[in-house]
Amino acid sequence: MSGQDSWIRAEMGGTKQASVITKPEILMALLKKAKRPLIIIGHEIISDRVRTDILIRMVSEFQKTKRIPILTTSHIAGQVMERGIRLSGVLGSMEIIDRLRDPTWNGCDGNGQYDLVFIAGFSYALGSLLFSALKQNAPQTKVISLDPKYHPHATWSYANMKTDSWKAEIDRLIDLLHSENTHQKMEEIHV
Amino acid sequence: MECTRACPNETPLPEAMKQAATGDLSFLADIYDTCIGCGRCDDACNKEIPIHSSLVAAAREKVLNEKYFVRAGRGAIQDIEIREVGGPIVLGEIPGVVAFVGCANFPNGASEVAEMAREFAKRRYIAVATGCSAMAIGMYRNEDGQTPYEEFHGRFDAGGIVNAGSCVSNAHISGAAIKIASIFAKRNLRGNYEEIADYVYNRVGAVGVAWGAMSQKAAAIAAGFWRLGIPVIVGPHGAKYRRMLLGRKDHDENWYVFDSRTGEKVQVGPVPEHLFVTAETKEEAMVLIAKLCMRPNDTSRGRSMKLTHYIDLYKRLYGIMPDDLHLFIRSPADIPITMKEELLPILQERGMHDRIIPDPTLLKSQIRTQKGGRS
Numbered sequence: 001m002s003g004q005d006s007w008i009r010a011e012m013g014g015t016k017q018a019s020v021i022t023k024p025e026i027l028m029a030l031l032k033k034a035k036r037p038l039i040i041i042g043h044e045i046i047s048d049r050v051r052t053d054i055l056i057r058m059v060s061e062f063q064k065t066k067r068i069p070i071l072t073t074s075h076i077a078g079q080v081m082e083r084g085i086r087l088s089g090v091l092g093s094m095e096i097i098d099r100l101r102d103p104t105w106n107g108c109d110g111n112g113q114y115d116l117v118f119i120a121g122f123s124y125a126l127g128s129l130l131f132s133a134l135k136q137n138a139p140q141t142k143v144i145s146l147d148p149k150y151h152p153h154a155t156w157s158y159a160n161m162k163t164d165s166w167k168a169e170i171d172r173l174i175d176l177l178h179s180e181n182t183h184q185k186m187e188e189i190h191v
Numbered sequence: 192m193e194c195t196r197a198c199p200n201e202t203p204l205p206e207a208m209k210q211a212a213t214g215d216l217s218f219l220a221d222i223y224d225t226c227i228g229c230g231r232c233d234d235a236c237n238k239e240i241p242i243h244s245s246l247v248a249a250a251r252e253k254v255l256n257e258k259y260f261v262r263a264g265r266g267a268i269q270d271i272e273i274r275e276v277g278g279p280i281v282l283g284e285i286p287g288v289v290a291f292v293g294c295a296n297f298p299n300g301a302s303e304v305a306e307m308a309r310e311f312a313k314r315r316y317i318a319v320a321t322g323c324s325a326m327a328i329g330m331y332r333n334e335d336g337q338t339p340y341e342e343f344h345g346r347f348d349a350g351g352i353v354n355a356g357s358c359v360s361n362a363h364i365s366g367a368a369i370k371i372a373s374i375f376a377k378r379n380l381r382g383n384y385e386e387i388a389d390y391v392y393n394r395v396g397a398v399g400v401a402w403g404a405m406s407q408k409a410a411a412i413a414a415g416f417w418r419l420g421i422p423v424i425v426g427p428h429g430a431k432y433r434r435m436l437l438g439r440k441d442h443d444e445n446w447y448v449f450d451s452r453t454g455e456k457v458q459v460g461p462v463p464e465h466l467f468v469t470a471e472t473k474e475e476a477m478v479l480i481a482k483l484c485m486r487p488n489d490t491s492r493g494r495s496m497k498l499t500h501y502i503d504l505y506k507r508l509y510g511i512m513p514d515d516l517h518l519f520i521r522s523p524a525d526i527p528i529t530m531k532e533e534l535l536p537i538l539q540e541r542g543m544h545d546r547i548i549p550d551p552t553l554l555k556s557q558i559r560t561q562k563g564g565r566s
Contacts, residue, residue: 009196009235043472075474078510090509092479094430094469098437105441123298124201126471129430 003160006152011128013152016135018145020159024173028180030142030156031066034116036107039063040096043074045121050163054170055120056083058146061174062118065181069108071096073122093122097130101137113141119154120146128153194242197235199428200225200298204232204242216249223250224300227403261329262340264321264356268367270374272347276317277375281394283493285349286500287484288317290364290416293401293409295323298427303473304402305331308352309339310477314500315349316484319367322358323403361412365419368395385554392420393448393551396484396497398463399423400476404432417466422483424476429469436466440518448487450549454558457549459487460518474508481505487551491524499527502534517541521548 004020006013021027031037039062045055060083062068069088072080077090088108091099099105105113122130127145131153134143145157148166158166194204202225207218223246232242247254279285289311291304304327308318320328329338343352347367355363372378372390380387391397399416401409404425410432413423417436425432439445440461447456462485470476481501489497498519505513517538520526522545526534552558 007196008199008201009193043475073475074471075478075508075510081511090511090514092468092475093471094435094437094465098435098439099441122471123427125199126427126430126469129433 004150005160006128007149007160008124008128011125011152017152018131018150018154018157020150021144021156021169024169024176026156027144027173028176030116030144034142036112036114037066037068037116037118038107038114039068039070039118039120040093041070041072041076041080041120042093042122042127043076044123045072046076046079047121050167054163054167055146056080056085058170058174059120060085061177065177068118071108093126093130097133100134100141103140115140116142116144118144118146122147124149124151127151193235193237194232197231199229199231199296200227202226208240208242208245211245211249219246219249220253222246223253224302225297227296257330259329259332260338260340261326262345262352262354264325264354264360265345266356266360267363268319268347268353268355268370270370273367273370273374276348277371279349280317280371280396281375281488283396283486283489283497285396286314286316286493286497287311287396287398287480288319288364288367289480289484290361290397290399290421291318291320291324291328291402292322292358292361292364292399292412293324293425294358294403294405295327296403296405296426296428297327298403299473301327301330304328304400305339307400307402307473307477307480309333309342310504311480312339312343312350312352316500317347317349318343318352319347319355319364320352321355321360321364324401325354325356327403328352328354358408358412361415364397364399365416365421368397368419368421371395386557388418388420389552389554389557390420392463392486392553394486394488395421396486396489396493397421398480398483400425400480401429402426402473402476404429410434413467420466422463422465423467424470424479424483425467426476427469427471435468437468438464438466440464440515448549448551448553449555449558450547451552451557451559452550454560455549457547457551459546459549459551460521461515462486462489462519478504478508478513485519487549490548491522494519494521494525495527498525499530502527502530512537517543521546 071089073093131151135153142155145151145154148161150160151157192205202222207222210218230243304324308328312318339352347353368391372387373380416423446461448459450457463483481504485497
C-alpha cells in the first residue's frame, strides 16, 4: 500500500483524517458493531470494466451475506439491477446526504437512521464533499470509503493504491465475508 | 501521476502521455474535449513537461476545425413574445423553460450541454442559453452536420433554442419570468418583489442549469434565480459551493400552499422539490429538469404533459420507473393518457388520493377573502 494523503491534492482533510483500512478484519469489526449499515453507490460504479466488476462483486457479497440495504444515486439504477443487485432506493447524492445528516430520518425502510455508511463509485471531488458533509453534520455516523483512493474526510478509507492491490484487498474481504457467513450458518444448524 | 491528481476532472493524463511517447497522439487529443484548460497539470508535473501545451498541440487538427454556427445573442425577451407564451407556460401546456447558463467548468466536456438543450427543445420546452453555455451548445453537430442553432428555431417559443447573449444577459432570462408575472398576470413591478417571486415560484415552470458553474459570479447568478423561485441545477463541481437548497419529498407537511380563493391550506406535493441542487451526471440533470418544472398551479393537462416527460426520461435514462409519481398526481386527470394502464396499478398500490388544484400562494396577503388581503 502507498499514499495516505488526499488523492486530489487540493482536497485537504483538516486535523481529523480517516484511518486507513489495512486489513479486511477492520471492516468486519465495524460491521459487527453496527446496528444499521447502509451502502451508497455512485454513478462511477458503472465506468471502466475492471472497477465496475470489483465494486459490483463486493456490493453484491455485502448484500448476500449481511443483507445490507443499497441505495444508488443518479442514472445507474437499471444497470445495477441488471447485475443482480436489489436496490432499496434511488436518490440524488445530495438528497441522500441531506437525509443522513437528519437524526430524525427513519431510513428507506422506516426502521431508523443508519450508523454505518459505505460509500463507493463517486468522482473523487464530489465524493470528497459528500464525506466532508457527513463528517461535519453527522458525526455519530461512521463513514467508510471503499474506493482505492484515500478520502481524508471519511472515518475509514483505503489508501491510494493501484487497481491490482485494491482488487486483492477486496478479494480478501469477500473471502472473509464468505467464511464468516458459513461459520454463522454452521452455528445456526448446530443450535 | 501528479498531473492526474491535480486535474479537477481526473483525466487519465499519464496513460495518454505514455501513448503519446510512442507517437500515437489520439488519446491525448481526446482529453482536449474534457480539459477545462486550468493548467494545474503543468504546475504539478515534477518533470516540468508542458502538459497542457502538449495536449493542445496533439489536438491541433481538432482546434483548427473548431468552426461552428452560434446564433447571435439577441438580448431581452420581447413583451410580445411573453404575451404569446405566458398563458401556455403558466397553464403548463408548454412544459417548461430551461435556461442553460454559467461557466464552462463542465465535468465531461461541452457536448453534454448541447445534448441537454437538444433533448428539451425536441420535447417542446423553451431552451434559453447564455454565455459559455450558449457557445457550448453551438459546438456540437448532429448526424446531419447541423448545430442545435440550425436545428431549432430561435424564437422564445416551444421547441426553440434562444441565445440571449453573454452571461450578463442572464438578467434577460429572469426578466422573462418577471415579465410573465407583469404582462400576463398584471402584477405590479415596483416595490413588489415578494409577490412576483411568489407568482414565479407557484406558476412559472422554469429551471436554470449551470452545468459548468465554477465562479462566485455563477453562484450569485444562481442566487438571483432561486430567490425568484426558479430552481437551479449545477453540475458535480457545483457541490463545491457547499450550499444547497434541498426540499424533502418525504415530509408531506412541508408542501402546503394557501388557496388564494379561500385561504384554505392545500397540500400540493413537492413542486418544485429543490431550489439549488447538484446533479452528478447529465442524465440525472435531465430528469431533475423535467421534475423541477412542475408547479402547484399546473392544470391537469399541463401536469399530465410534464409527467409524460418526467416518466419518459426517467425510464429511458434510469432504466426503471420513478418511485415518487404518487406525489405529483393530484387526480386521475393528471395521469398521462398513454401511460394510464401502466400507472394506475402503481398509484393504487401507493395509495393515491384526490387533491384539489388551488390558486396557489405562499403569502397570506394574497388571500382574497382575508381582511387586508387582495380583493
